[in-house]
Structure formats: C-alpha cells, structure tokens
Amino acid sequence: MGDSEFLATHTQELRRGTVVLACLLALRRPGYGYGLLDALAQAGVPVEANTLYPLLRRLEAQGLLVSEWDTTEARPRKFYRTSPAGIEMARQLRTEWEELGAALRGLDSVGDTK
Amino acid sequence: MTTLTDRYISATLRSVPEKSRGDLERELRASIGDDVDARVAKGEKREAAEVAVLTELGDPGLLAAAYAGPQKYLIGPRYFHGYTRTLAIVFAFTIPTTWAVLLAVWLAAGNSVGSAIVTSSAAALAVGMIAAFWTTVGYAVVEAAENAREADGAMPEWSAEIRKAIAWTPDRLPKEGSARKVRINDAVEAIVGGSIGIALVFIQRSVSPFSDPSGAAIPILNPAIWSMWIPLLILLAVAWMAMEFIKLVHGAWSVPIAAAITVTTVAATGIQVYLLGTGQLFNPAFLEKTGATGWLAAGSPLVLILIALSVLDAAKKVFRAWYSTLGPAAC
Numbered sequence: 168m169g170d171s172e173f174l175a176t177h178t179q180e181l182r183r184g185t186v187v188l189a190c191l192l193a194l195r196r197p198g199y200g201y202g203l204l205d206a207l208a209q210a211g212v213p214v215e216a217n218t219l220y221p222l223l224r225r226l227e228a229q230g231l232l233v234s235e236w237d238t239t240e241a242r243p244r245k246f247y248r249t250s251p252a253g254i255e256m257a258r259q260l261r262t263e264w265e266e267l268g269a270a271l272r273g274l275d276s277v278g279d280t281k
Numbered sequence: 282m283t284t285l286t287d288r289y290i291s292a293t294l295r296s297v298p299e300k301s302r303g304d305l306e307r308e309l310r311a312s313i314g315d316d317v318d319a320r321v322a323k324g325e326k327r328e329a330a331e332v333a334v335l336t337e338l339g340d341p342g343l344l345a346a347a348y349a350g351p352q353k354y355l356i357g358p359r360y361f362h363g364y365t366r367t368l369a370i371v372f373a374f375t376i377p378t379t380w381a382v383l384l385a386v387w388l389a390a391g392n393s394v395g396s397a398i399v400t401s402s403a404a405a406l407a408v409g410m411i412a413a414f415w416t417t418v419g420y421a422v423v424e425a426a427e428n429a430r431e432a433d434g435a436m437p438e439w440s441a442e443i444r445k446a447i448a449w450t451p452d453r454l455p456k457e458g459s460a461r462k463v464r465i466n467d468a469v470e471a472i473v474g475g476s477i478g479i480a481l482v483f484i485q486r487s488v489s490p491f492s493d494p495s496g497a498a499i500p501i502l503n504p505a506i507w508s509m510w511i512p513l514l515i516l517l518a519v520a521w522m523a524m525e526f527i528k529l530v531h532g533a534w535s536v537p538i539a540a541a542i543t544v545t546t547v548a549a550t551g552i553q554v555y556l557l558g559t560g561q562l563f564n565p566a567f568l569e570k571t572g573a574t575g576w577l578a579a580g581s582p583l584v585l586i587l588i589a590l591s592v593l594d595a596a597k598k599v600f601r602a603w604y605s606t607l608g609p610a611a612c
Contacts, residue, residue: 200308201315217338220312221347224305236307242315245308 186214186222188264191249191257194232199244223247231256285331286313292341297348305348313338350428355421357428364420366607368413373539373603375412377547378596380405385554385588471525475518482511491570503556503564510552510561517549539602546602550595554588 189212193203200220207214226232231253235246249257290309294302313334320330338344356364383401388394482502489498502511524545528538556562560579568574576583 199315200312201319204312204316205319215337216312216316216334217344217347220309221344224348225350242311243307244311244315245304 182212185212185264186218187226188257188260189214190219190222190226191231191253191260194247194249195254195257197235197246197248199237199246202244203247226253285335286310286317289313289335289338289341293345293348296342296345301348354424356417356424359427360420360424364416367416367420369607370600370603371412371416372409373543373607374596374600376405376409377543377599378592379408381547381551381554381595382592384551385558385592388555388559391559465529468525468529471522475522479515479518482515489567491567493566499567499570500564501567503561506556506561510556514549514552517545517552520545521549534602534606536606539606542602543599546595546598550591553591557584557587557591560584 189207189210190203193206193210198206200223201216203223204214204216204219207219223232227234227247231250232247233250235248237244237246290306290313293309294306297305313331316334317327317330320333321327325333380401383404384397387397387401392400485501487498489500491499493499521542524538524541528534531538553562558579560577563577565574568577575581578584
C-alpha cells in the first residue's frame with residue numbers, strides 16, 4: 168500500500184463514527200433513505216448507500232429515530248425523524264466531537280512550540 | 282416480468298428475518314427507485330442507471346448482513362487468536378497421540394503393518410477433526426453470547442463465567458525461564474539418558490545374570506528384533522539426542538523442533554508399545570530363566586500398565602513440546 172492508500176484508510180476510520188451524528192442531526196427534519204443520502208453528500212458527509220440504509224434501521228431499533236410511512240405520493244417512502252432520545256444523543260456526541268477537536272488542536276500546538 | 286431490482290431485492294431478503302421482510306422490501310425498493318430516477322434525471326439510460334445503483338449497493342449477502350447488525354461471523358477478532366492457538370495445540374496433541382495408540386493396538390491385534398498404518402492414520406485424522414469441531418463450537422458459542430450481550434446489554438450467567446475463564450490477565454504471561462526458554466535439563470536428560478540406554482542395549486548382549494549351557498550370556502532383549510526394531514530405536518534415540526542438542530544451541534523452541542520431537546517420540550513409543558504388546562520385546566529364554574514369562578506375556582496386566590505408562594510419557598513430551606512452542610495463552 169502506498170501513502171495515499173493509507174490516507175484513504177485512516178480518513179475512512181476517522182469518518183466512520185461521525186455518520187451516526189450526521190444522521191441524527193440531519194433527521195431532526197424528517198427524511199427518507201435516498202433523500203438523506205443525497206443531502207449528506209451535498210452537506211459534505213458522503214456515505215455509501217449500503218452503509219446508510221442498514222444504519223437507519225439500526226438507529227430506529229435503538230430508539231434514536233422514529234419512522235412513518237408516507238403513502239400519499241406515487242412511491243411510498245419510509246420517513247425517519249430523530250426522536251427526543253436521538254436529539255439528546257446527538258447533543259452528547261457533538262460535545263464529544265468538539266472536545267476531541269479541541270484536544271487535537273491542543274496536541275498540535277504543543278508540537279508547534281517544540 | 283421480474284426486473285434486475287426484483288432479483289436483487291429477493292436475494293437480499295433471503296437471509297433477513299421473516300418479520301422484517303415486508304417493511305424492508307418496500308423501503309429498499311423505494312431507495313433503489315429514487316436513486317435510479319435521480320440518475321435518469323441527470324441523463325443516464327434507465328437500464329444503465331439500474332445496473333449502476335445495484336453495483337454500488339454491492340453483494341446482496343453483504344447488504345443483508347449489514348441489516349442484520351455489525352457482527353456476522355462465527356469467531357471474531359476478539360477470540361480468533363485464542364481459537365487458532367487452541368486449534369494448533371489440539372491438533373499437535375490429539376492427532377499424534379491417538380495415532381500412536383491406535384497403531385500399537387492395531388499391530389498388537391495381529392494386523393499387517395500396512396493396514397495398521399492406514400487404519401490408525403484415518404482414525405487419528407477423524408479424532409483430530411472431532412476435537413477441532415468441538416473447539417470451534419465452544420468458541421462460536423462464546424462469541425454468539427458476547428454478540429447477544431452487545432446487542433441487548435444482557436448476558437447469560439454461564440457465558441459470563443466462560444468469558445471470565447478465558448479472559449486474558451497478566452498471570453498468563455509466560456513465566457521467566459519456564460515456557461519458551463529451553464531448559465538445560467532436557468538436553469542433559471536426552472544425551473546422558475540416550476547414551477546410557479544405547480550402551481545398555483549393547484552390553485546386555487554379553488553381560489547377563491544368566492548364561493546358556495555353552496557359557497554364553499542370555500540377552501535380556503529378544504535377539505530376533507535386532508534385524509530391524511532395535512537399530513530403528515537406536516536411530517530414533519540418536520535423532521532425539523541430536524534434536525535436544527540443536528534446541529540447546531538454538532536457545533529456543535521452534536515449530537520444526539516441536540514437530541521433529543513429536544515424530545520421533547511417537548515413532549519410538551509406537552515401536553516400544555508394539556513390541557511390548559505382542560510379547561516380542563524380551564528374550565523368551567531370559568524370561569524363562571527368571572520365571573517372568575507369564576508376567577510379560579502379550580496382553581497381561583503388567584504389559585498393559587507398561588504400555589499405558591509409555592503412552593502417557595510420550596503424550597506428556599509431545600504436549601510439552603507444543604505448549605512450550607506455542608505458548609500458554611491457549612491452555
């Protein structure tokens with residue numbers, strides 16, 4: 168493996184955990200599978216379809232999302248929405264994310280002063 | 282008419298629990314349809330768009346596994362290392378031991394050498410497979426219990442016990458100077474014991490408490506087995522001494538050394554057990570003089586005890602060789 172492949176692997180590792188947070192934040196406004204996939208890509212958090220779709224069902228099973236079928240249109244779609252527990256979870260994850268960012272910045276500046 | 286999407290969806294649903302199929306099918310169909318429509322709107326042909334969408338979703342089996350949850354393996358990384366080590370020790374231990382025992386039993390029952398080798402090898406392999414099967418089942422059960430715990434936070438009491446029993450603690454570290462390191466005793470035992478043994482085999486031919494009417498000594502060991510078995514045993518003893526010496530110089534156990542010790546131990550024990558079991562080891566004339574003929578006849582209790590002792594000793598040697606080589610983590 169070359170350096171760029173290592174970079175790709177590490178970047179993927181770094182992003183993996185943020186998908187859950189991105190979903191919980193985005194779905195505070197109801198959304199459906201493909202719509203969310205597209206919205207996340209637009210927002211700069213690209214996710215693979217075969218990762219996102221199973222994840223939505225898992226988060227629903229954990230009570231972090233609630234779902235409802237919309238059958239008013241030609242194509243029935245399952246809409247997900249972040250539950251109150253999901254909103255609380257998103258708040259905690261976001262705090263964690265920001266603390267990590269601050270900690271990494273701290274480490275970075277220690278490196279600079281050497 | 283079934284479309285590519287229909288076939289993809291039914292392939293995915295095949296390994297999904299029945300109760301969630303209806304809902305999942307409708308949702309997956311909508312997601313694929315939306316994706317295809319979006320690509321068509323950007324100017325792609327419908328067929329090409331469908332192929333592209335399904336290709337991106339990937340192997341339906343993997344997708345179904347993703348729906349089922351993150352863990353979809355028999356033995357995951359948590360236990361894989363312990364599992365492979367246990368398997369290695371189980372194989373290295375059970376196969377040669379059962380092979381030697383069965384070979385001796387088969388030969389003692391009066392079968393030809395060829396059929397004894399074939400039968401005992403096949404049976405030893407079968408025993409190895411059975412041992413491997415149960416090792417796998419054991420680890421798979423623990424893994425499944427662990428996955429269940431992660432899924433709903435609960436864990437059955439018994440699996441918590443197993444988990445505790447196989448959990449790693451610093452106590453499992455090899456003791457300094459005991460496991461992997463070579464003990465000088467092994468080399469001393471092999472070289473001193475081996476040379477005394479070989480010397481005795483030769484000396485007993487001319488020095489014996491009994492002599493025949495012509496005044497010649499009556500050897501303890503059966504003169505008939507000098508044509509093949511005794512030279513072979515001497516050869517194995519020399520090989521054993523050489524290996525212990527190499528191990529001492531090398532300073533550590535290694536897989537080739539453990540394998541070589543296994544082979545020589547199993548072969549030497551097999552020959553001894555065969556000779557003892559068929560009543561060929563001792564000189565009938567010598568036994569007659571001492572009055573021990575009945576004691577050491579084929580199948581007598583004393584012979585069975587001697588066989589059991591030498592098999593146990595061999596098993597201990599083989600086990601220790603692999604234990605020292607592969608480390609105590611799996612045991």
